[in-house]
Amino acid sequence: MPSPFLNPGARSTANGLSLLHLRRDNLLPVVLDASDADPSTEKIVTTRFGPFPHSTLLNKTWGSQIASSNPPSNKRGKKALKRKADDLDSTEADDVPASASGFIHIFPPTPESWTSSLPHRTQVVYTPDYSYVLHRLRARPGCTIIEAGAGSGSFTHAAARAVFNGYSSASSPKSKKRTRFGKVCSFEFHAQRAQKIREELAQHGLEDVVHTTHRDVYSDGFLLGDPKTGKSPRANAVFLDLPAPWLALKHLVRNPADGAAVSPLDPSSPVFICTFSPCMEQVQKTISTLRQLGWLSISMVEVNQRRIDVRRELYGLGNEGVRGAVQFPKSVDEAIGKLRSEEDKMREYRKLQKEGVNSNTDTNGNERAVKEDDNTDEAKNEVPVYQRGRLIHRTEPDLKTHTSYLVFAVLPRPWSEEEERRCRERWPSRSERNGEAAVKTE
Numbered sequence: 001m002p003s004p005f006l007n008p009g010a011r012s013t014a015n016g017l018s019l020l021h022l023r024r025d026n027l028l029p030v031v032l033d034a035s036d037a038d039p040s041t042e043k044i045v046t047t048r049f050g051p052f053p054h055s056t057l058l059n060k061t062w063g064s065q066i067a068s069s070n071p072p073s074n075k076r077g078k079k080a081l082k083r084k085a086d087d088l089d090s091t092e093a094d095d096v097p098a099s100a101s102g103f104i105h106i107f108p109p110t111p112e113s114w115t116s117s118l119p120h121r122t123q124v125v126y127t128p129d130y131s132y133v134l135h136r137l138r139a140r141p142g143c144t145i146i147e148a149g150a151g152s153g154s155f156t157h158a159a160a161r162a163v164f165n166g167y168s169s170a171s172s173p174k175s176k177k178r179t180r181f182g183k184v185c186s187f188e189f190h191a192q193r194a195q196k197i198r199e200e201l202a203q204h205g206l207e208d209v210v211h212t213t214h215r216d217v218y219s220d221g222f223l224l225g226d227p228k229t230g231k232s233p234r235a236n237a238v239f240l241d242l243p244a245p246w247l248a249l250k251h252l253v254r255n256p257a258d259g260a261a262v263s264p265l266d267p268s269s270p271v272f273i274c275t276f277s278p279c280m281e282q283v284q285k286t287i288s289t290l291r292q293l294g295w296l297s298i299s300m301v302e303v304n305q306r307r308i309d310v311r312r313e314l315y316g317l318g319n320e321g322v323r324g325a326v327q328f329p330k331s332v333d334e335a336i337g338k339l340r341s342e343e344d345k346m347r348e349y350r351k352l353q354k355e356g357v358n359s360n361t362d363t364n365g366n367e368r369a370v371k372e373d374d375n376t377d378e379a380k381n382e383v384p385v386y387q388r389g390r391l392i393h394r395t396e397p398d399l400k401t402h403t404s405y406l407v408f409a410v411l412p413r414p415w416s417e418e419e420e421r422r423c424r425e426r427w428p429s430r431s432e433r434n435g436e437a438a439v440k441t442e
C-alpha cells in the first residue's frame with residue numbers, strides 16, 4: 001500500500017490515515033473504516049463540532065469542509081449525553097451528542113501534522129528541531145539514517161519522508177540492483193514501544209522505508225539482524241535521541257572493536273551524526289567521546305523557535321463588538337468620563353427608586369429608550385477598523401517543544417595512502433601540473 005504520508009493521492013481512502021482539522025493546533029488522526037455501511041452501527045468520530053460518521057469522511061477531496069451529520073436515530077444516538085467539549089474529540093464514540101451544528105476539514109497526513117496529533121508514548125522531537133536536524137544530517141532521497149530510540153515515532157516519520165525515493169518492494173529486481181533505496185533503520189529497546197511503532201508504520205504504509213529493531217543499542221549496536229554477524233545498514237547519517245548517547249558511540253566506528261563483523265556505517269561516504277540531549281552534562285560527555293573516536297566539526301546548537309504573532313492592538317471603551325479590541329480606557333480622560341457617566345446613571349436610578357418608578361420606564365410609565373453611547377471610534381473617525389490601533393508583535397509562549405541541545409559532528413570516510421596517490425594522479429594540483437610542465441620543457 002502506498003503511504004498516505006508519501007503518496008496521499010487526491011482523496012481520502014478507506015483504511016488510510018486522514019487528519020481531521022478541528023482548530024488551529026488541534027488535529028485528530030483517524031483511519032477511515034468502510035467495512036460497515038449500516039448507518040446504525042457504523043463508526044462515528046465525535047467532536048465538539050458534532051458527529052461525523054466515517055461514510056461522510058470517505059472519498060473526500062483533501063482540504064474539503066465537511067458538515068457534521070444529524071444525530072443518528074439509533075439507540076446510542078437517542079441516549080446521547082451532554083459532555084464537556086474537551087471530552088468530545090475522539091475517534092470512536094459510544095454515544096453521540098444531540099447537537100449537530102459544526103463542520104471540520106479533512107487533510108492528508110504529513111510528518112508535521114502527525115507530530116502534533118500522535119499518541120505520545122515518550123517525549124517527542126518536534127518539527128522545529130527535526131527539520132533542522134534533517135537538514136544538518138544532509139538527509140536526502142536515497143540515503144540511510146540510523147535512528148535510536150524510536151520512542152513515539154515522531155522523528156521516524158519525518159526521516160522516512162526525507163530519505164524516500166521509491167518502494168523497494170514495488171520495484172523490479174533489475175532496478176533494485178541499480179537503485180539505492182532510502183531507509184530509516186530505527187532501534188528501540190522498550191518492547192511495547194517497538195511493537196507499537198511497528199504496527200503504526202505498517203498502518204501508515206511505511207514498513208518498506210523504515211526497518212524497526214527491538215534492541216538495546218548500548219550493548220548490541222546497530223547491525224540489522226544478529227548484533228554481531230548481521231548486515232550493515234551502511235548508514236550515511238545517525239540520529240541518537242537516547243538518555244546516554246555516548247554509550248552507543250563505540251558501535252559507530254569504521255573498524256569495530258566490539259566483535260561485530262562489519263561497521264554499520266557507509267564506507268563510501270562521510271557520516272553525519274546528531275545527538276539530542278536535554279542537559280549540558282550529557283552534551284559534554286557526548287562531545288568528549290566523539291573526540292576520542294575521531295569525529296570532526298563538532299558543534300552544539302539549541303533550537304529556540306518562536307512563532308511571532310503580528311496584530312493590531314486596539315484599546316478603548318468605544319470598541320464594543322470590535323474583534324480583538326481590549327475594552328479598557330485608553331486615556332485618563334476616557335476613564336474619568338466613563339466613571340462620571342456611570343455615577344450619573346446611578347444617581348438617576350436611585351432617584352427613580354425613591355420615587356417608586358420602574359427604572360426602565362419614565363415617570364409616565366412609558367418604556368425608556370436606551371441611551372446610545374455615541375462616543376465610539378466608529379462614530380468619531382473614518383479610519384477602517386482593521387487599520388485602527390497600534391501594530392504590535394508578540395512571540396507565542398506556548399510553542400510545543402522541549403529543551404534540546406543538538407550536538408553535530410562528521411566522521412570522514414576512510415582514506416588510505418593508496419587512495420590518496422590514485423586521486424593525485426587523476427587530479428593533480430596546479431603546482432604538480434606546473435612542475436611537470438617545467439620538467440618537460442628542460
Ligand SMILES: C[S@@+](CC[C@H](N)C(=O)[O-])C[C@H]1O[C@@H](n2cnc3c(N)ncnc32)[C@H](O)[C@@H]1O
Pocket residue numbers: 122123124125148149150151152153154155156187188189190193215216217218219241242243
Ligand atoms: C525521548 S524517546 C525518543 C523519541 C523519538 N525520537 C520521537 O521523536 O518520538 C527516547 C527513547 O529511547 C529509548 N531508549 C532508551 N535507551 C535505549 C537503548 N539503550 N537502546 C534503544 N533505545 C533506547 C527509550 O525507550 C525511548 O523510547
